[in-house]
Amino acid sequence: xxxxxxxxxxxxxxxxxxxxxxxxxxxxxxxxxxxxxxxxxxxxxxxxxxxxxxxxxxxxxxxxxxxxxxxxxxxxxxxxxxxxxxxxxxxxxxxxxxxxxxxxxxxxxxxxxxxxxxxxxxxxxxxxxxxxxxxxxxxxxxxxxxxxxxxxxxxxxxxxxxxxxxxxxxxxxxxxxxxxxxxxxxxxxxxxxxxxxxxxxxxxxxxxxxxxxxxxxxxxxxxxxxxxxxxxxxxxxxxxxxxxxxxxxxxxxxxxxxxxxxxxxxxxxxxxxxxxxxxx
Ligand SMILES: [Zn+2]
Numbered sequence: 153x154x155x156x157x158x159x160x161x162x163x164x165x166x167x168x169x170x171x172x173x174x175x176x177x178x179x180x181x182x183x184x185x186x187x188x189x190x191x192x193x194x195x196x197x198x199x200x201x202x203x204x205x206x207x208x209x210x211x212x213x214x215x216x217x218x219x220x221x222x223x224x225x226x227x228x229x230x231x232x233x234x235x236x237x238x239x240x241x242x243x244x245x246x247x248x249x250x251x252x253x254x255x256x257x258x259x260x261x262x263x264x265x266x267x268x269x270x271x272x273x274x275x276x277x278x279x280x281x282x283x284x285x286x287x288x289x290x291x292x293x294x295x296x297x298x299x300x301x302x303x304x305x306x307x308x309x310x311x312x313x314x315x316x317x318x319x320x321x322x323x324x325x326x327x328x329x330x331x332x333x334x335x336x337x338x339x340x341x342x343x344x345x346x347x348x349x350x351x352x353x354x355x356x357x358x359x360x361x362x363x364x365x366x367x368x369x370x371x372x373x374x375x376x377x378x379x380x381x382x383x384x385x386x387x388x389x390x391x392x393x394x395x396x397x398x399x400x401x402x403x404x405x406x407x408x409x410x411x412x413x414x415x416x417x418x419x420x421x422x423x424x425x426x427x428x429x430x431x432x
Contacts, residue, residue, distance in 0.1 A: 153245060154167070154168070154169035154240075154241055154414075155167070155168065155246055155250075158415060160354050160358070160359045160404065161334070161357045162213070163210055163335075163354050163359075164210075164211045165208060165209070165210050165404075165406070166211075166246070167208055167406060167414035167415065168247065169204055169206055169207075169241050169246060170207060170239070170241075170243045171204070171237065171238050171242065172202050172203060172204055172236070172238040172239075172240070172411070173202075173205060173235045173237050174196065174200035174202050174203065174237075175201065176198075176200055176379075177189055177193060177200060177201040178199065179379040180193070180378055180379070180380070181378070181379075182375075182376070182377050183375065184375075184376055202238075203409040203410075203411060204409060204411045205222055205223045205269075205409065206410065207219060207220040207221060208361055209250060209252075210335065210352060212334065212354070213333065215332060216257050216258050217257075217260075217261065217335065218257045218259070218282065218285070219260075219261045219350050220269045220270065220408060221243065221269075221271060221272035221273050222243040222272040223239075223271040223272070224267035224268070224312065225271065226276060226311070227309075235268075254282045254283065255284055256284075257282040257284065257285045258284065260287045260288065261287075261337060261348075261350055262287055263349065263350070263361065263408070264289075264293050264343070264346060264347040264348070265289065265294070265308060266307040266364075268409075269364075269408065271312060273287065273312050273313060274311060274316065278311065278315035280319070286321070287321050287322050288322075288331060289313075289322050289324060289325070290327075291324045291326045292345050292346030293344070294313065294322060294324060294346070295346070296308075296346055298314070298317065301382075303382065304382060325348075334352060334354045335350070335352050336353075338350070338351050340363055340365045340390055340394070341383065342377070342381055342386040342388075342389075343363070343365060343378070343383075344382050345382070347363050347364065347365070348363065349362055349363050349365060350363075357404070358398070358404065359405075359406060360398055360403045360405055361406045363408055364380075364408065365391065365394075366391070366405070366407050367410075368407050368410040369416050369428040369430065371407070372395075372425070372426050372427050373421070374425045395418060395425070395426050396426075399417075399418035399419070399420065399426055402417065403418070404416070405418065407428075412430075413430040415430070415431040416428040416430050417429055
């Protein structure tokens, strides 16, 4: 089972998994030529690359925080076939292995509301899956999910967020916000306007959940942004702002979709920018 834990100061951070989805390799790597990206992620016969869905459990100060809830699982056969969904494990299996039930989660952080990140937000009855939790989302993202542009509509499934918005379950934040001592959300626009990352700082150590600003380790070079990104130039600008800071700080990086590696650190690339080196 995919279950990788480490400590960050006083916190324990565990990479969980909700299985795989498969997306077009060309769309995942934007303007990067196939003869380069296919060496990093081998495509299947449909030109798709396998991506893991990696929610994070952060245990800090007696609280259980779940960053992202996993992959939508009520899309039916056609949906599952299009996205090559494979569930070798689920976020619930991972929590159970950690001795936790969904009702033990105190705080859910939705980096954004796309179906491969917030897919387990609700039950089939439209109730919050994590019944005691506050769900933290950026105001911009909730607005854009409720009023999607046609370019982004396929990523937003109303059952994932509408019932929570109606029930007042969301804790809506604008910009950077500290949720617990040492645990903050940070706007990381570009993939869309309202995406947020998560930054954990404890006893001199730092961990960053990049959300789709850097979906896999192979996406570390500045221009390796996705065709899916709504604002690709903004992505590059935001990367150029934060990657040097995170590298300097020695931050542990947790990408949300790497198929093999849960945690990495940036290392300067002699040719410029950074490469992401696996920690495990
Ligand atoms: Zn994603």
